[in-house]
Amino acid sequence: MTKLGLIQTIAHDTDQKAISEVSKILKKLGKNETEIVCLPEQWLKNNQISDWDLQFREFKEIAKDFQMTIIPGAFYETKRGQSSIVSPIIGPKGEFIGKQEKIHPFDYEKDRITPGKEAKIFKTACKFGVIICYDMVFPKVANTLATKGAQVLLSPSRIVKRGIEPWQMYVQVRALENRIPILAANVENQKFGGNSMIVDLNQNNKVVTTKITKLNGEQGRSHEFDLKKYESIRKKRFSDSNEFQ
Template sequence: MVKIGLIQTISYNSNQEGISRISKKLRNLGKKETDIVCLPEQWLKNNEITDFESEFSEFKKLAKDFSMTIIPGAFYKLSRKYASIIAPVIGPEGEVVGFQEKIHPFDYERENVKPGIEAKIFDTACKFGVIICYDMVFPNVANMLAKKGAQVLISPSRIVRRGINPWHMYVQVRALENRIPILATNVENHRFGGNSIIVDLCENNKVMTTKVTKLNGESETARQFDLKKYEQSRKNRFSDLNKFH
């Protein structure tokens, strides 16, 4: 069994204020023995982290204190040649174990963001993949992660209010397509629509359906998953897919 959590953020006056408030929520989830926690894409004021090691030192300490994996969101990473959008993964020892780059920059991001080229698997409390926001639109990203062995997909996102309904549809379809639970978190403020969701799967009379839990306001939640229960269904689904030429 693995307990996975989401934190839905609001707007904060500064990075310092946001990190301080969210650290309290991370501590609450840690006390509840949550194994993995994810935050939204670009939820901090400047949408970028200039000194990751320094600004997220408290998150790293909390990860180690509670043996918890933290995906603190996805942010701009600037270099001399280009910008990228990355989701760092802080492992249960309190160290960064890797980064997932955004593979499909959205709209205005295409002007200055270099696309990522690899969908990575991280292995801490379980094997999981990170899908950053707009990457959820493209079936190949979720499918590639599931075929590489991901047992659950986690998505830091930043979705405007008018995009919430299609976003929820994409997340549920990706879960059904790949027979895999997905947890997707969003920012909630005057522009972005919140409604972070946990999509679980249930089967009745050989019909697979989704079970959706939504978040409201600045909040956190965690759900326990028996990830082994999806494996046979996923294996069957991929076997059927492989029969197509």
């Protein structure tokens, strides 16, 4: 069994206050032996991160203390004059082990960032992929990650209230299409609609359905997954896919 979790955040006056409050939740999840935790996209007041080590020093310490992998969200990063939205990964030894770039910029982001070119696989407590917000809309991202061997997908997101219903549909469909659990974290405040989701799958007489756990307010939640149980139904789903024009 693998215990995976996510955190839904609310608005705070400063980044320092936000990180302090989220750190408390991370410690609770760590004490509950949660192995991987995902946070939303751009949940800090200043969403431009220039020094990952400094900004997330406390998260790195928590990751090391609890041997936990932390995906602290997704934020703007500028290097050599080029900006992108990236989701860094803090490994269970308290060090950054990689990052996933946002592949599909949304709306105004197209004029600000360079799109990512690769859907990457990370391996700590399990093999996982990271889908940043708008990337969930495009089936190829989730399918590529699942085909590469991801056992679960984690999605830092920032979805406005009017977009919650289609977002929930996209997340469930990606889980069903690829026979893979998904944990999708969102921000909850006056503009963004919360409803962070843990999407598990059930099978009954060859029919697969989703089982959804939602979050309210600023909180963390974890769920135990038997990730091996999905392998056979995922293999069967992919083998049923035919090439056509």
